[in-house]
Amino acid sequence: MKIQASLCLFLIILIGLINLSQSFGIHRHHSDEKLNKDPDITRYPVILVPGDGGNQLYAKLNRSSSVHYFCQLKTSDYFELWLNLEEITPYVIDCLVENLKLNYNNQTKETLNSDGVDIRIKGFGQTDTVEYIDSSKLSLSTYFGLIVNALVTKAKYVRGVNVRGAPYDWRKAPDELHEYYKSLTQLVEETYEMNNQTRIMLVAHSMGNPVSLYWMNNYVTQEWKDKYIRYFVSLSPPWGGAIKPLRLMASGDNIDVIIVRPLAARPYQRSAPSTAFLMPSYNFWGADEVLVSRPKRNYTVYDYEAFFNDIKFPEGYELYKKTTKLINDLQPPFVETHTLYGVDLKTPAGFVYKKESDFPDTQPAVLYGDGDGTVNKRSLLGYQRWLGKQKQPIYFKEFSGVEHVATLKHPDVIAYILSLLNS
Numbered sequence: 138m139k140i141q142a143s144l145c146l147f148l149i150i151l152i153g154l155i156n157l158s159q160s161f162g163i164h165r166h167h168s169d170e171k172l173n174k175d176p177d178i179t180r181y182p183v184i185l186v187p188g189d190g191g192n193q194l195y196a197k198l199n200r201s202s203s204v205h206y207f208c209q210l211k212t213s214d215y216f217e218l219w220l221n222l223e224e225i226t227p228y229v230i231d232c233l234v235e236n237l238k239l240n241y242n243n244q245t246k247e248t249l250n251s252d253g254v255d256i257r258i259k260g261f262g263q264t265d266t267v268e269y270i271d272s273s274k275l276s277l278s279t280y281f282g283l284i285v286n287a288l289v290t291k292a293k294y295v296r297g298v299n300v301r302g303a304p305y306d307w308r309k310a311p312d313e314l315h316e317y318y319k320s321l322t323q324l325v326e327e328t329y330e331m332n333n334q335t336r337i338m339l340v341a342h343s344m345g346n347p348v349s350l351y352w353m354n355n356y357v358t359q360e361w362k363d364k365y366i367r368y369f370v371s372l373s374p375p376w377g378g379a380i381k382p383l384r385l386m387a388s389g390d391n392i393d394v395i396i397v398r399p400l401a402a403r404p405y406q407r408s409a410p411s412t413a414f415l416m417p418s419y420n421f422w423g424a425d426e427v428l429v430s431r432p433k434r435n436y437t438v439y440d441y442e443a444f445f446n447d448i449k450f451p452e453g454y455e456l457y458k459k460t461t462k463l464i465n466d467l468q469p470p471f472v473e474t475h476t477l478y479g480v481d482l483k484t485p486a487g488f489v490y491k492k493e494s495d496f497p498d499t500q501p502a503v504l505y506g507d508g509d510g511t512v513n514k515r516s517l518l519g520y521q522r523w524l525g526k527q528k529q530p531i532y533f534k535e536f537s538g539v540e541h542v543a544t545l546k547h548p549d550v551i552a553y554i555l556s557l558l559n560s
């Protein structure tokens with residue numbers, strides 16, 4: 138912003154703006170802020186928390202049977218399960234889904250891997266498994282890759298030292314990530330010490346945001362956050378869930394991979410607590426808003442039990458009940474927050490099954506509203522509920538036409554993150 142005025146007038150205006158912004162508790166960030174280029178200042182190290190599907194998963198098999206004769210039953214070591222591009226071809230994807238699928242234990246309220254499947258998260262503290270979700274590093278599998286590359290090439294950061302990844306089992310909801318949260322706390326403390334006791338910048342995408350918020354609200358104290366965390370950078374956050382998971386539960390979703398049959402993906406998508414966790418919240422959608430309809434009835438956020446019974450998956454309601462209140466009150470993180478998200482894109486706002494026979498095994502017609510193509514705008518704006526509830530400032534920036542995952546690749550988003558390094 139260029140201000141053609143005297144220095145005195147500039148200072149008066151600046152002080153006025155600061156006071157005004159503090160009164161409202163929310164700030165817009167200007168992308169043309171000058172960076173502090175003093176090499177003697179230690180820059181904030183970065184820890185990356187991915188969203189649903191945003192890091193690689195490895196599996197070791199010792200199965201006694203499988204859905205197809207060509208599915209591998211036993212392996213001598215761990216292999217890349219997600220995302221192996223060869224595994225999303227027709228029919229072969231059935232093997233992938235079978236290995237990813239979880240089984241819910243209603244007694245312990247926990248989920249378990251399928252029999253004979255051991256899944257491991259590799260690369261914790263490194264960036265390899267969050268830069269690309271396919272180890273071949275094809276451009277279509279780029280995740281945090283461009284952000285890491287910018288930190289390394291433009292800011293001279295070092296992978297594993299001051300830019301680090303925190304991958305996890307994104308199939309699960311926050312209430313099952315106990316060991317992950319312990320490791321994340323240790324990773325922050327270790328990174329802080331490795332970087333001249335400099336507070337870290339936590340950068341989360343999509344589901345990584347509620348996962349991070351649950352950790353900050355339940356696993357660390359305010360004193361700890363004041364000491365170790367400088368910024369919480371929130372990219373494309375689904376604070377109130379999204380409409381899309383309802384289609385995953387009902388009819389399956391090929392996630393825009395044309396060769397994948399939605400019904401083939403549905404068994405895994407239904408079994409994952411993360412799918413239930415990301416369903417629309419009743420704190421963001423009203424009782425009069427129809428989310429799914431078919432000739433015989435409509436479903437709102439207050440009809441989930443009937444919805445799951447009618448799609449003949451009552452276990453889904455159990456998953457919903459155990460996850461719906463995890464961040465339901467949306468307590469603030471109580472750290473300085475920067476929220477960046479896309480808007481002005483057609484985003485599913487409701488699903489219509491025109492024939493009774495279409496429900497639930499046929500893809501529904503889609504009603505659209507505003508959002509980033511995946512997360513509805515009202516959910517992206519959930520950070521506004523923190524206004525006046527935390528003393529730490531809250532900044533935001535909207536990017537018109539920038540899709541949900543494209544925020545990780547957009548030059549202006551990357552520039553914004555770089556601008557925070559020495560602020």
